[in-house]
Amino acid sequence: MDLAGVVPLATDLEGDLVAAYPGLARRLALVLRDAADAEDIAQAAFARALEQRNRFHGGDARAWLYTIGLRLAFNERRRRRPITLAPTDEPVWAMSSEPDLWDALGTLEPRQRAALVLNVLDGYTHEEISRMFGVRPGTVSSWLSRAKDRLRVLLGDESK
Amino acid sequence: MSTFERRVRAGLQRLEAAVPEPKPPAARRPNPRRRRQVILLLAATASLLLAGSLVATAGRTPPTSAQQAKNAADEERVRDDIGQHMGNACLSRAEAVAVIRARLNALGLADWTIRSDDSTREAPCVGAAAIGDTHEVLLTPSMGGDVARALDAISAQLMQECLGKEQAVTLVSSTLTDLGVSNPKLETGGVRGVPVEYGGAYLQHIADGCYVYAGAQFDDVGRYTWYLAGP
Numbered sequence: 001m002d003l004a005g006v007v008p009l010a011t012d013l014e015g016d017l018v019a020a021y022p023g024l025a026r027r028l029a030l031v032l033r034d035a036a037d038a039e040d041i042a043q044a045a046f047a048r049a050l051e052q053r054n055r056f057h058g059g060d061a062r063a064w065l066y067t068i069g070l071r072l073a074f075n076e077r078r079r080r081r082p083i084t085l086a087p088t089d090e091p092v093w094a095m096s097s098e099p100d101l102w103d104a105l106g107t108l109e110p111r112q113r114a115a116l117v118l119n120v121l122d123g124y125t126h127e128e129i130s131r132m133f134g135v136r137p138g139t140v141s142s143w144l145s146r147a148k149d150r151l152r153v154l155l156g157d158e159s160k
Numbered sequence: 161m162s163t164f165e166r167r168v169r170a171g172l173q174r175l176e177a178a179v180p181e182p183k184p185p186a187a188r189r190p191n192p193r194r195r196r197q198v199i200l201l202l203a204a205t206a207s208l209l210l211a212g213s214l215v216a217t218a219g220r221t222p223p224t225s226a227q228q229a230k231n232a233a234d235e236e237r238v239r240d241d242i243g244q245h246m247g248n249a250c251l252s253r254a255e256a257v258a259v260i261r262a263r264l265n266a267l268g269l270a271d272w273t274i275r276s277d278d279s280t281r282e283a284p285c286v287g288a289a290a291i292g293d294t295h296e297v298l299l300t301p302s303m304g305g306d307v308a309r310a311l312d313a314i315s316a317q318l319m320q321e322c323l324g325k326e327q328a329v330t331l332v333s334s335t336l337t338d339l340g341v342s343n344p345k346l347e348t349g350g351v352r353g354v355p356v357e358y359g360g361a362y363l364q365h366i367a368d369g370c371y372v373y374a375g376a377q378f379d380d381v382g383r384y385t386w387y388l389a390g391p
Contacts, residue, residue: 025182046185075289097178
């Protein structure tokens, strides 16, 4: 074994996490519908991933960071805010980009929204998403099915 | 992927691109000296492993899908079980650790660790989040079930009645004090968000000159601030 091949593993992971971080912050902004909140959670996830780097078993560092970020978003945020808050004004960046889709996404349950983003935008499979959330693949299939059905109704599906 | 899914994907890509550029991650990084020490230690460890003809990559074997499925199932079991046993009680960090350790042992998961950081140091109560992949339970700040329920009731009451700033502050403050929260920190200000269950009535109530409950937030060491919003 080449010694030089052993030492840089930790720094490679850090590089992968830095590269994956903006994607996590952006996806959380779509899921949580609040870019500032999303950035806070992405920062916390990044810090936690670095703390726990010795627990990374190789593979997809981005999926690992997303897993930490999603769990922080859905476990800790729930405790942080005892009542469900929705922004008073929809963000300009969303309304100037895809207002209909943004509004339709807002009608989905947050976990459905997250699963949809990970599946449609990133191509993660039901099984991969189920591991991120710590639920059964069937649960994710159900979330995705409901989310897509809802969007079809709200946005119209010309192909049907 | 269907035509509709491609359309949604294109829309999500446009939305994602429109999200404001996030600041670079600012995690606490090890200082360079410490980092060099770590690298030297890693190099020494690797040399020892090589000398002993051990396989250095054994600890980095990716979990199999069976292990991942077990992790996910264990996480669900732990979440349900701890939820039942901690209930709505307001537990201190030490009490929570004792309950969680006992439950992990009872579930046959004695290898799981319980992790706590500064965010629970001064929290009035402690909650827990199970993380199957890392075999750990993370302690999190909590205001406690009794307080959360009381605040739900106050939130509804403030929507039904029209209290001014002083009356609303007194109501929340005295309720929290009665429930054992000493010197609760309250802040009043503008609208922070609209509870989805109230919708437009929330903003109308404020416009009518009434104060409403606007949530709570904890700081880095778990101290809570409760918010009221008004005109």
